[in-house]
Amino acid sequence: MSVIVASDKGWVVDHQQGIDVSYQVCQKLDSTEQTTYISKQGLFAIHQPFRMDSQFDKLVSKSAKSEDASGSDRKRRKRKRTEPNSGEQQAYLNHQRIRPMLQKATEQLIALGRQKGCFTEPPDDIKSADNNLSARTASRTVGPGSCLREGCRRGVMKAGQHTDNLSVNDSSLDKIDLKACCVLPDIFNTLIDHSSETASVVSCLGGEYLLPPHCCFLMSDYTCLDALLQCERKFDVIVIDPPWENKSVKRLKSYDMLTDWDLYKLPIKLLAAPGCLVVVWVTNRQKQQGLVRDGLFPHWSVCYLAEWHWVKVTKHGEMICDLDSSHKKPYETLLLGQFKATSDDLPLSPTVPDRQVLVSVPCSIHSRKPPLNAILKSYLPIGAQCLELFARNLLPGWTSWGNEVLKYQHVDFYQKVEDNIR
Numbered sequence: 001m002s003v004i005v006a007s008d009k010g011w012v013v014d015h016q017q018g019i020d021v022s023y024q025v026c027q028k029l030d031s032t033e034q035t036t037y038i039s040k041q042g043l044f045a046i047h048q049p050f051r052m053d054s055q056f057d058k059l060v061s062k063s064a065k066s067e068d069a070s071g072s073d074r075k076r077r078k079r080k081r082t083e084p085n086s087g088e089q090q091a092y093l094n095h096q097r098i099r100p101m102l103q104k105a106t107e108q109l110i111a112l113g114r115q116k117g118c119f120t121e122p123p124d125d126i127k128s129a130d131n132n133l134s135a136r137t138a139s140r141t142v143g144p145g146s147c148l149r150e151g152c153r154r155g156v157m158k159a160g161q162h163t164d165n166l167s168v169n170d171s172s173l174d175k176i177d178l179k180a181c182c183v184l185p186d187i188f189n190t191l192i193d194h195s196s197e198t199a200s201v202v203s204c205l206g207g208e209y210l211l212p213p214h215c216c217f218l219m220s221d222y223t224c225l226d227a228l229l230q231c232e233r234k235f236d237v238i239v240i241d242p243p244w245e246n247k248s249v250k251r252l253k254s255y256d257m258l259t260d261w262d263l264y265k266l267p268i269k270l271l272a273a274p275g276c277l278v279v280v281w282v283t284n285r286q287k288q289q290g291l292v293r294d295g296l297f298p299h300w301s302v303c304y305l306a307e308w309h310w311v312k313v314t315k316h317g318e319m320i321c322d323l324d325s326s327h328k329k330p331y332e333t334l335l336l337g338q339f340k341a342t343s344d345d346l347p348l349s350p351t352v353p354d355r356q357v358l359v360s361v362p363c364s365i366h367s368r369k370p371p372l373n374a375i376l377k378s379y380l381p382i383g384a385q386c387l388e389l390f391a392r393n394l395l396p397g398w399t400s401w402g403n404e405v406l407k408y409q410h411v412d413f414y415q416k417v418e419d420n421i422r
Contacts, residue, residue, distance in 0.1 A: 042138030
């Protein structure tokens with residue numbers, strides 16, 4: 001269970017445990033041997049707040065300490081201050097609005113987490129720290145690289161791109177060679193249903209990927225959602241992590257971004273069941289939050305319900321950066337709403353609470369979000385159909401769509417446990 005603590009303020013979630021629990025028993029398609037996989041060592045080894053190497057070196061440098069103590073007369077170059085623009089001013093005001101709640105809730109959740117052994121006390125000596133070296137090393141894991149995105153682009157260019165759904169189930173696992181998807185178009189633009197009771201290791205696109213039990217996925221460009229729309233499923237919850245336009249992402253080309261107008265085109269009304277819970281990850285930019293609340297939600301026939309926050313902490317329970325940092329905040333935001341096909345749709349029961357905080361140690365890979373399945377389960381009907389859009393990993397019991405939906409399923413992000421399960 002990935003939820004370690006649940007209180008009236010929110011939850012403490014173990015992201016790594018939420019992943020690893022699905023891969024205790026894994027089996028290759030062409031073998032009866034069973035193996036356990038866990039997350040790659042270092043991916044969640046966040047022991048100190050995030051710092052640049054230069055900042056960390058200064059903390060541990062005796063010369064820097066003595067310089068600070070002596071009040072050196074060495075002149076420092078002053079940075080030219082500029083007036084904050086309107087977006088920065090709005091972000092500051094919003095931060096001031098939620099800051100007391102965030103601080104109080106996080107302190108309470110960390111205290112409860114310590115009682116459960118989830119967090120330990122930080123070391124007294126900064127010299128014993130290594131500035132999260134193992135985490136930063138693990139974050140450079142390449143995995144499949146850009147081949148998934150490139151495959152989706154090629155799928156868009158092909159005529160007659162819709163194909164029948166491919167079903168992968170217990171009785172036919174040994175009859176389906178998923179490696180053939182390297183040369184056939186089946187892996188792209190096709191809804192793949194993996195209904196096995198255990199996780200599977202499949203060969204595809206020149207690499208190996210882990211599929212959790214009872215998962216379903218579609219890997220395609222956002223313009224190729226036919227297979228998902230034609231599967232005759234309506235979903236009780238839809239989690240959306242949009243690839244927001246971002247200067248850094250644009251420079252690094254780490255993923256394909258969508259414009260605001262592209263997001264309006266998402267067929268939420270066709271995918272959502274009556275009363276569907278819609279959850280959207282947003283950055284701390286007020287422009288994005290306003291777009292979701294005042295633009296996308298009304299366009300999708302979604303009524304706004306609540307605002308939650310994900311607070312990122314170290315393994316010692318410290319926020320990964322200063323709460324008031326002007327450069328980067330230690331939290332991200334989720335906006336929740338309910339799809340109402342008609343005015344007669346009943347509200348969710350139990351009611352989704354507002355101003356909740358989710359605390360977890362983040363993955364060292366940028367932008368990888370914690371799993372929400374265990375938390376959201378309390379607000380969904382039994383046997384709920386669950387969907388994640390713009391996913392880059394799979395969840396057991398969920399349907400996932402994205403142009404890199406298998407990215408973090410690549411075996412490079414995992415390691416085998418030596419003792420095989422018999």
